[in-house]
Amino acid sequence: MPEGRVDAALRQRLEELESKHGDTVRTADIAEVVESMMATLKGDVSGADLAIYAELESLARYIQQAKIEIAHLRPDQVKEQYLPAAADQLDAIVEATAEATHTIMDATETIEGVMENLDGKNSRKLMDATTRIYEACGFQDITGQRITKVVKTLKDIEERIDALVAAFGSEIEKVKAEQPEPEEKEEKKDSGEVLIHGPQLAEDAKSQAEVDALLASFD
Amino acid sequence: MAVDMNMSILVVDDYKTMLRILRNLLRQLNFSNIEEASDGADALKMLRKTSIDLIISDWNMEPMTGIELLHEVRSDDKLKHIPFIMITAESKSENVIAAKEAGVSNYIVKPFNAETLKSKIVTVLGDF
Numbered sequence: 308m309p310e311g312r313v314d315a316a317l318r319q320r321l322e323e324l325e326s327k328h329g330d331t332v333r334t335a336d337i338a339e340v341v342e343s344m345m346a347t348l349k350g351d352v353s354g355a356d357l358a359i360y361a362e363l364e365s366l367a368r369y370i371q372q373a374k375i376e377i378a379h380l381r382p383d384q385v386k387e388q389y390l391p392a393a394a395d396q397l398d399a400i401v402e403a404t405a406e407a408t409h410t411i412m413d414a415t416e417t418i419e420g421v422m423e424n425l426d427g428k429n430s431r432k433l434m435d436a437t438t439r440i441y442e443a444c445g446f447q448d449i450t451g452q453r454i455t456k457v458v459k460t461l462k463d464i465e466e467r468i469d470a471l472v473a474a475f476g477s478e479i480e481k482v483k484a485e486q487p488e489p490e491e492k493e494e495k496k497d498s499g500e501v502l503i504h505g506p507q508l509a510e511d512a513k514s515q516a517e518v519d520a521l522l523a524s525f526d
Numbered sequence: 527m528a529v530d531m532n533m534s535i536l537v538v539d540d541y542k543t544m545l546r547i548l549r550n551l552l553r554q555l556n557f558s559n560i561e562e563a564s565d566g567a568d569a570l571k572m573l574r575k576t577s578i579d580l581i582i583s584d585w586n587m588e589p590m591t592g593i594e595l596l597h598e599v600r601s602d603d604k605l606k607h608i609p610f611i612m613i614t615a616e617s618k619s620e621n622v623i624a625a626k627e628a629g630v631s632n633y634i635v636k637p638f639n640a641e642t643l644k645s646k647i648v649t650v651l652g653d654f
Contacts (some may be wrong), residue, residue, distance in 0.1 A: 438640045445637045448544040
């Protein structure tokens with residue numbers, strides 16, 4: 308087996324990859340190196356070489372299969388649709404709880420205003436109750452901070468998926484071409500599947516007045 | 527020494543809800559002079575313009591955090607005497623130690639109640 312020639316060719320390709328990508332090498336490039344290694348092994352090979360050849364061929368097939376399977380998971384969809392939708396829902400929770408908390412505090416401040424006109428005992432009772440309401444309103448601050456952390460984590464995941472999409476771009480394009488996406492959003496709205504998705508975001512939701520007007524249009 | 531209930535208290539938090547909760551609880555404790563800032567940088571500007579007697583600050587804020595504000599306050603000759611209470615959900619030992627080393631006067635862990643708020647103010651300023 309022409310060992311020196313194989314090593315030199317491979318070494319050159321590996322050095323090229325290292326200088327281009329550093330320690331991070333695309334799986335497509337790994338597969339290419341393995342394939343080129345197998346190509347150079349053809350010819351004068353021993354039994355041991357054949358075993359290595361088979362192993363490498365299996366490795367190349369494994370990498371190719373993994374690429375296809377990952378591409379079928381559609382990481383581009385996860386990045387472009389699912390993660391932003393999840394982040395929007397979480398932001399809506401923070402916004403809604405903040406709004407509700409302020410409404411509770413508006414009402415509590417009104418009670419405090421009325422409290423000033425009451426006698427000592429009743430006033431003290433109401434004061435204790437309003438204090439407990441203010442204390443309980445602290446939940447919004449804690450849940451808000453926790454949800455903000457989750458949103459940041461989703462953004463980190465999005466960045467990592469972005470790298471995955473970049474690495475598997477060509478495979479993903481192939482999968483998209485093979486399985487064109489239906490116009491998902493419209494279909495879901497028409498089929499009523501939207502019901503299982505829970506409350507709509509404020510910008511997508513119809514107001515009570517709009518719903519009333521819609522119902523009235525049937526009369 | 528009795529606490530002056532007209533003393534100025536600066537409350538610093540980036541959550542409007544928490545600012546309002548603290549303002550209301552402090553009002554119920556009979557403090558009437560309460561200022562608000564939305565982060566450390568905002569607080570620092572206010573501290574350099576207004577006379578403040580007590581700072582109650584959150585830790586997690588952007589662009590300037592509570593611990594950064596504490597460092598700034600303690601390294602400023604005109605501000606370093608002001609009592610500083612950190613009020614935060616960050617309750618790990620290393621956070622408490624970092625705050626203590628930076629010169630915090632006391633430390634309240636969220637969620638907190640009015641009694642805890644009062645007792646920490648009493649510890650820092652004296653009874654009222």
